[in-house]
Each structure stands twice: as C-alpha cells, then as structure tokens.
Amino acid sequence: MRRRLSLKMPELPEVETIVCSLRNPADRAFAEGQSLRERPGIVGRQVAGARLNWAKTLALPDWQQFQQEVTGQTVQAVTRRGKFVVIPMGTNTLLFHLRMSGDLRVEPQDAAEQKHDRLLLDFSDGTRLSFNDPRKFGRAWWATDVQSVLGDLGPEPLDEGLTGQEMYARWHRSSRAIKTLLLDQSLLAGVGNIYSDEALFLARIHPLTPGNCLTPVQAEALLAGVRQVLHEGIERNGASIDWVYRGGDFQNYFRVYQRTGEPCTVCGTPIERRVIGQRSSHFCPHCQSFTGCS
DNA sequence: CACGAGACCTGTTCGC
C-alpha cells in the first residue's frame, strides 16, 4: 500500500541524502543539457552574500556578525554528524539542523525564492544555497568550535567501530522505555521516530521495555536493526534522487510505522499504535511481546 | 537527576 508523508523525513538517511547531493558530484550522472552552474555540488564555491528571512533560523551568532564573517568564505566540504549538516568554511563551520521540515536546495540565483525559504547563501558563481523550512523549527549555526554545537551527540550508528556491547552499556543505565532511549541523541546519534519503530520491530523488542531490562543479546540485535533500517532508508531515499526531485520512497517499505491496524508482515497480527514519550509508536504486539525483566 | 508536559510552527488530513 502506498502512503504519503506530507513533508520530507529528515532523520539520518534523509540528511545523508541531502549531504551527498550537496557534495561536488563529480562521480554522479547528470541530465543531458544540464549546465555546470546548475550542478548541486557546493564544495569550492565562495559566498558572495547572504539573506535571512526568519530571524530565529540563525541560532548563532547574530545576523550582522554572521553576514560579515560568512561573506568571502569558501565551502571546504559537506559532511554529516547525527542529523546535522556540517559545512566547514575557513576557520568557521556552518551547521544546519533540519528538525521536522527543513530542506537544503542548490539552484541558480535567478530562480524564484520559494515560500518558506529562511536562509539563503549566494555564491559568486551565480548559484545559491537555500534553506527552506515551513515549520520554522530548523536552525543554523556559524561556529568556531564545532563541539559547542555537536558536543552532546552520542556515537554514529553506522560507525563500524561501534559495538552492541557499547550500546548495551549506554541503554542499560536507564529505566526509561527503550523507544525513548533510541530517540535520545546523546546515547546514539541520528535515529528518529520512524527508524526507531522499524528497528525495534526488526529486533523483536517491545518499545516500552525499560533500558535496564534489555539483555546484551537484545542490545546487539537492536543495534543491528538500527543499522539495517538506516541502510535501507539511505538506499531508498537515494534511489529516486536526482537533485531536481528529491523524494525517496522508503515510506512504501515501512514494516510498522504508520501501519496501525494493518497486518504484521511476519505474523499477520494487527499493528498497534500508542503514544510513548509523547511520540507515536508502532509495533506488533505478537512479535514484540514484552519479555519481562529479570 | 530523571521525567513529563508544554512550547516552538505551519500544513495536511480527518471527522462531523
């Protein structure tokens, strides 16, 4: 069954997809007739000016200082940390958090500004980076010390050095529901509401299981589940990406998320929805039965 | 300190 999400889904895979599209895409195929200046990569481009349409979008510093310091800087790289987009430029770094509805586009400067464009950087080559964010939750930082913004983030789930043992130690310290712990960015960076539900389903763990009730085996399975759904998300989001239309189709492959009442793909039991930690949570009551706490 | 509720926002969908 097809289901539509009204907006983008800026969890880790979506951010990863955007970051990839903002890198210099020397290794990507282009549509025929697409001119050089329309290519999305921004590495090496120099900022000629900036515009801010919603004051709160710029978290730090104040607008005047930002405008002064960013002008003339050159984009050195585009990377990701958790759900943050990280863009080193000279001695400072520009960071974005897309929150619920943010998006970043690259386009020619003569393209019409779009509704909800909050922060725009004009490059000297005639292109522009636009931060669009309908709900105004997104934020940008211009920081000398990147750690002042990213310092509290937990490890990267896709970092191969991260072990289930390490996550067991982190989750086991708390009695909060594992669903809530998965969303805690200081324990593990990048997992959001969709992928937490999907990962718990793959690991066959009930979302209300207290962290200190998890077994080492379950923690191992959960980290594996997180990695699997993130990889799937990155693949699906990337599948239909060509920078003109950036809309993945992972939403058509959800196993539990937004499938309330529909049959579990494994056992057929109707998927349940309930609110945990103020977030909607979806799970199979049969496959993810609560195993108790010893 | 841990936890839950409320705040921040706009747009879309649902139910009457």
Place this chain on the structure above:
DNA sequence: TGCGAACAGGTCTCGT
C-alpha cells in the same frame, strides 16, 4: 463544502 481538531519526521526548556 466548511470548519475545527488532531496530527506530523525533532529538540529545548521548565516544573515537579
């Protein structure tokens, strides 16, 4: 059709 309520991918702050 119209209209208000409910809901949405995230995180911070404040009160208990």
